[in-house]
Each structure stands twice: as C-alpha cells, then as structure tokens.
Amino acid sequence: MSISTMMGIAVSGMQVQTKRLAATADNVANALTPGYDRRVTSLTSLAAGGASASVRPSGETTLPGASNVDLGQEMLDLISAETEFKANASAFETGAELWDVLMSIKRD
Template identity: 30%
Template structure:
C-alpha cells in the first residue's frame, strides 16, 4: 500500500509542478510585447526520500534584450530604439505543449494508482 500512496504523491507533485510551469509560460506569452520583459524560466527539484518533485526557483532568462527601432514609440531613446522582451513565442508554445503532455501523463498515473488502490480495498473487503 505504501507504493501506491507514493505513486499518488509523485504524480500529484508532478501535476502541481507542471501547472506552475504552465502558469509561467502563460505569463511569458502575455508579456511577449512588454518592453524590457525578461522571460521567466523554472526548473524542477526532486524532493529527497519522497519520490516527489517540486517547482524550483523562478529565474529570469539571461539572454540579451533586443533593441527595437521605433522612433515613434513612447519609450524610444534619442536614437529611436527601445528595449524589447526576450520572449520567443515558438519556444513558449513548445514549452506549453510539453507541460500539458507531462501534466496529462501524471493525471493518467494518478488515476491508475487510484484504481489499483480501489481494487485493493475491494479485495480486502471480501
């Protein structure tokens, strides 16, 4: 029974971590056109002795922010440039799909462990 509860905890922590990742991806997409915005990147940390995972610290993407030429922009400097964001929509869409697929895999694992636990309880009731 301990293995089943460990499986439930592992898949639940995976779902929570992927949901956090998806939230940051959506923030990045929403701010893709925000001047000076740096893409948020999240990593995952394994929790020792539990088999679970948790979202790590949020880091800002260190890539250089692009200089965009737009003399009419209110944030443009004297040369007509302003600092854009370093969000690449293709990368964000790929990250969102990967997070969704990982979340779905954890949902299936959670459901299978739950069904196995229910079957075990039915056997024990007899």
C-alpha cells in the first residue's frame, strides 16, 4: 500500500464521519419536531479501500406529536464519530509526516 493510498483512505474515513456528524446534528435539531423520523447513517467499505456513507430515515415508528430521536443515542453517535474522525486524522497526519521524511531524504 502506498502512502498516498493510505492518506486517501484516511480522507474517506473523515468524510464518512463528517456525514455521520451532520446526520446526528439534524437529529438533535429536530428532536422536538412532531413526526420527525430519525436519520441513520449506513457505512460501507469500498473494494479499493476507504469507506462511503449514506443517510436515510430510520423507518421506526413515531408517536403522534413526537419524534423517535433518543438524545442519549445521539450523544453516543457523536462521541463515536468524533473518536473515529480523530483516528483517521491521525493516520492522515502520519502519512504527511512520512512524505516529509521521504522529501528530506531525497534532498540529501
């Protein structure tokens, strides 16, 4: 695996988590909206490496005059997405540092 491939995979992971955070933000913003159906994010691994995400309504039933958003679940999703984003950002930074090392070796 090349350094650029590793960095590309890390970028796709950060994009997936950004999409997941956006869906969580929508859920929190609409938690008190009657009839709102919580959005869920589905993650898919790509054959070439990396991941993709799709957001869809949960399809769960909503009570009349309420939504099906559980703020506790949204907080867990937020913490999980943040942790996974940080892990991908760390992998990306490692790749950038490796490029710097290779460039310094090439100059010497």
